[in-house]
Amino acid sequence: MESNYISISNIALLGSIAFMLIVAFIAFLAKLGITKSIIIGTVRSFVQLLLMGYVLGFVFDMNKWYFTVLIVMIMFFFGAWDSYRGLKFKPKNIFYHSLSANFIGSFLPLAFLFYGLLQVTPWFNPQYIIPISAMVISNTMSGISICLNNYGNELKLRKNEVEAKLSLGASCTIAIENIQKSSIKAGLIPTINALMILGIVKLPGMMTGQILGGVSPVDSVRYQLVIMYIIAAATAISLYILTKLIQTSVFNKRGQLV
Amino acid sequence: MSIKLKSVNFSYENHQVLKNVNIEFLPQKIHVLLGPSGGGKSSLLRLLNALMDPNSGDISYINTVYSQTHPKDIRKKIGMVFQKPALFDGTVYDNLIWSMKVQKLPIDKTKIENMLSQLDIPTDYLDKEIENLSVGEQQRICIVRTLLANPDVILFDEPTSALDPQRSKKVLELIKQINTQYQKTIILVSHDIDTAIDIADTVTFLHDGHVLFHGTKEHFLNSDNEIITNFKHGK
Numbered sequence: 226m227e228s229n230y231i232s233i234s235n236i237a238l239l240g241s242i243a244f245m246l247i248v249a250f251i252a253f254l255a256k257l258g259i260t261k262s263i264i265i266g267t268v269r270s271f272v273q274l275l276l277m278g279y280v281l282g283f284v285f286d287m288n289k290w291y292f293t294v295l296i297v298m299i300m301f302f303f304g305a306w307d308s309y310r311g312l313k314f315k316p317k318n319i320f321y322h323s324l325s326a327n328f329i330g331s332f333l334p335l336a337f338l339f340y341g342l343l344q345v346t347p348w349f350n351p352q353y354i355i356p357i358s359a360m361v362i363s364n365t366m367s368g369i370s371i372c373l374n375n376y377g378n379e380l381k382l383r384k385n386e387v388e389a390k391l392s393l394g395a396s397c398t399i400a401i402e403n404i405q406k407s408s409i410k411a412g413l414i415p416t417i418n419a420l421m422i423l424g425i426v427k428l429p430g431m432m433t434g435q436i437l438g439g440v441s442p443v444d445s446v447r448y449q450l451v452i453m454y455i456i457a458a459a460t461a462i463s464l465y466i467l468t469k470l471i472q473t474s475v476f477n478k479r480g481q482l483v
Numbered sequence: 484m485s486i487k488l489k490s491v492n493f494s495y496e497n498h499q500v501l502k503n504v505n506i507e508f509l510p511q512k513i514h515v516l517l518g519p520s521g522g523g524k525s526s527l528l529r530l531l532n533a534l535m536d537p538n539s540g541d542i543s544y545i546n547t548v549y550s551q552t553h554p555k556d557i558r559k560k561i562g563m564v565f566q567k568p569a570l571f572d573g574t575v576y577d578n579l580i581w582s583m584k585v586q587k588l589p590i591d592k593t594k595i596e597n598m599l600s601q602l603d604i605p606t607d608y609l610d611k612e613i614e615n616l617s618v619g620e621q622q623r624i625c626i627v628r629t630l631l632a633n634p635d636v637i638l639f640d641e642p643t644s645a646l647d648p649q650r651s652k653k654v655l656e657l658i659k660q661i662n663t664q665y666q667k668t669i670i671l672v673s674h675d676i677d678t679a680i681d682i683a684d685t686v687t688f689l690h691d692g693h694v695l696f697h698g699t700k701e702h703f704l705n706s707d708n709e710i711i712t713n714f715k716h717g718k
Binding site: 396399480 | 533534553554558559565586629632
């Protein structure tokens with residue numbers, strides 16, 4: 226396929242802000258009370274992404290392993306922090322639990338993808354490692370947020386059931402099992418649903434980006450499929466680990482709900 | 484075989500719920516904990532079921548000191564029925580065998596059917612889904628489920644609070660029957676003197692975290708303590 230890439234000029238980029246002005250105007254007109262958030266969101270996305278573009282350009286040029294690793298670590302940290310800030314259910318150590326769950330859950334499938342399936346060279350090649358890691362980390366973190374909110378709500382609603390099970394001689398693991406199951410399901414369902422509508426209703430961002438960049442649609446699809454599957458695997462592993470880790474926060478050492 | 488509480492203090496969310504509680508519950512009796520809401524009755528029951536630990540003081544049962552025993556082992560001897568019936572998804576039978584399954588004990592369906600018959604609960608209930616039971620029926624199934632786990636002591640946290648007088652009476656009769664027929668020690672919390680006093684052997688009256696009275700039902704009914712008298716008269 227012949228590449229006929231049209232780059233976005235500075236004027237076109239600034240012009241795109243008109244779309245956000247429309248959103249802000251509608252919010253103002255309908256008195257939604259979110260006009261301020263829309264403006265902040267627009268400015269933040271503009272500055273953050275532009276900055277990231279320059280940072281990535283620098284990292285690509287430097288081509289050093291420590292820059293790649295640093296960027297990926299920052300993504301893990303800020304992903305966990307952002308999700309932590311929005312949580313209502315905050316048991317002890319939850320920030321570290323979600324960070325560790327995301328790290329372990331994403332690291333294993335990513336390592337398999339980079340060094341088993343794609344055989345990326347050099348091993349830290351930022352062109353592959355950074356964008357793919359970012360997609361996996363952010364999607365997994367969304368799953369973690371949903372899982373944690375569900376866990377908090379279920380624990381509140383079903384505290385009586387958990388205590389009744391403990392009272393009948395169950396271990397903490399058995400008493401909390403149903404809440405763990407439903408929370409893993411809640412966190413995983415958006416990823417599974419996304420698989421269902423892929424290609425029919427939705428052309429995902431990565432695939433669209435590759436096509437715009439001149440990659441053939443079939444090649445883009447191959448990448449997109451691999452990415453979707455790896456996101457599902459990373460989310461499943463992370464949520465499983467997370468629910469096991471939360472158990473140590475919601476029960477004390479004597480197996481009592483805290 | 485008695486349960487002893489020695490100098491038990493317990494605080495929850497910076498509020499001292501129980502203050503220097505010293506009581507002994509003798510075996511195979513029905514002990515009723517009475518007092519106004521917020522007096523510490525339910526907290527006391529939760530401490531006895533090792534769902535929480537006191538901040539200071541000791542609780543012991545026979546030779547088992549709570550602080551030195553894993554709550555799971557305590558709960559094998561001391562079961563609890565909660566205020567709100569907590570049945571799990573599935574049929575009545577699934578619920579009744581739950582603790583046996585968890586504790587990997589042999590399941591004897593005939594024994595379960597016999598127990599239901601002795602307690603005047605029709606055996607055809609076994610296949611009913613729990614959502615098809617009334618609240619009163621659910622509470623009775625919760626009681627039998629706890630009984631089947633075979634504890635020595637059963638704690639009841641206001642088991643009749645959601646029931647009308649007729650259904651309350653049935654549940655209290657069941658509790659009395661469990662005490663006489665299976666020789667279980669019963670500790671029952673109630674904020675309503677009329678519902679529970681009939682089946683009581685002893686009464687413990689808790690007010691603002693203190694034990695104001697601990698003794699026989701007869702002594703309680705004759706008590707001239709002002710707070711207790713007001714409580715008895717529904718003030």
